[in-house]
Amino acid sequence: MFRRRRTIFESISDLLDEIRGEVERLSSLFEDLEEPMWNASECCLIPLSTIRDLGDEYEVVVDLPLVDSGKINVYVEGEDTLKVEAEIREGVRFERWGTVQKNVEFRRYRKIVRFPEPVDPTSLRIVSFKQGFLVVRVRKV
Amino acid sequence: MDVKIVGRGFRESWLVVGLPDAGLVGAISAAHVVRALGLEAVAYVESELLPPVIVVHQSKVCDPMRVFGRQGLMVLSSEVPVHPSLVYPLGKSVVEWAVREGAKGIITITGIAVPNRLEIETPEVYGIAGNSELYDVLAKANVKSFEEGFVVGPAAVMMKEGIKRGLPTMTLLAQCFLEYPDPGAAAQALTALNRILDINVDVKPLLEEAEMIRVRTRELMRRTAEVMKQMRKGHEYEVPLMYT
Numbered sequence: 001m002f003r004r005r006r007t008i009f010e011s012i013s014d015l016l017d018e019i020r021g022e023v024e025r026l027s028s029l030f031e032d033l034e035e036p037m038w039n040a041s042e043c044c045l046i047p048l049s050t051i052r053d054l055g056d057e058y059e060v061v062v063d064l065p066l067v068d069s070g071k072i073n074v075y076v077e078g079e080d081t082l083k084v085e086a087e088i089r090e091g092v093r094f095e096r097w098g099t100v101q102k103n104v105e106f107r108r109y110r111k112i113v114r115f116p117e118p119v120d121p122t123s124l125r126i127v128s129f130k131q132g133f134l135v136v137r138v139r140k141v
Numbered sequence: 142m143d144v145k146i147v148g149r150g151f152r153e154s155w156l157v158v159g160l161p162d163a164g165l166v167g168a169i170s171a172a173h174v175v176r177a178l179g180l181e182a183v184a185y186v187e188s189e190l191l192p193p194v195i196v197v198h199q200s201k202v203c204d205p206m207r208v209f210g211r212q213g214l215m216v217l218s219s220e221v222p223v224h225p226s227l228v229y230p231l232g233k234s235v236v237e238w239a240v241r242e243g244a245k246g247i248i249t250i251t252g253i254a255v256p257n258r259l260e261i262e263t264p265e266v267y268g269i270a271g272n273s274e275l276y277d278v279l280a281k282a283n284v285k286s287f288e289e290g291f292v293v294g295p296a297a298v299m300m301k302e303g304i305k306r307g308l309p310t311m312t313l314l315a316q317c318f319l320e321y322p323d324p325g326a327a328a329q330a331l332t333a334l335n336r337i338l339d340i341n342v343d344v345k346p347l348l349e350e351a352e353m354i355r356v357r358t359r360e361l362m363r364r365t366a367e368v369m370k371q372m373r374k375g376h377e378y379e380v381p382l383m384y385t
Contacts, residue, residue, distance in 0.1 A: 048320065
């Protein structure tokens, strides 16, 4: 059967699509600096976090000031997403800050962390919660 | 490109510099001193290298990088991170301005990130001084000297420029988190500053409100962390060649 040879332009176009896809995948792993760190409609704040590759597992640290240890919910969703939700003690208000935020009482944190590689959800473990810093580890598949 | 400090300072006064850096130690310290002592803005930094930002405080338009002060003490504080392209011209301009205004000297407060910060209850504060007399001042104030290592960022430039121009210059480095605001480290740095300058800035509020400060400074920390990566702040973890 005759197969038409691909032109160089088609090959370049495919390659560009592949690069674009890879760029999108990689950029989804990093936080967008222009994304606000709060969501007024859901009354939640986005906490700071860091992710560290320890070889066969990932370690995630999430800064959760004003949170009591019993008020944290952490779980792995799908094969590459960590979700952290925590209740803020007494709620937080920023009386003079901004136009929308000043009218909101923030009551919880919500954080979504995407891992660069799939992880085993059953391996998730809380290493510590000290001085308001949550440290969790999860094994790579 | 130019960096100008617009405004007058106070003669024979120390200039304390606290810019956003590791753990926001400098920025939190500077903001706290300004608030605790009720210092008024006396000058501001003007440069096209700064982001196109104004800060509105109590309906008043302010520059994001300002000098506050009174006779005896001035504080340079910033509400925006210092972009790498601003580090050299800013450092040089600050030292030049301090010399021109007849300042007694410069003390920069910054953080030195330590990986095990979570295990440390009371962070240590180390000092670097431009000459041996100033090392004596640090020793009298019970500040250990920082013996070997790299310092990256505005503190490094100000130290070099200060030495070059014969202006008494010191740097205080408090052990801290790299990418999380660290009011506890700022409190220790200010305790050392109190002893060095024989002043009495109450650090208790910093410790009592530490959690709220961490919430309020998340955004500045996120932007500062991004800038620190470009500045190769991680260099501070490394061992200098001459030590090996």
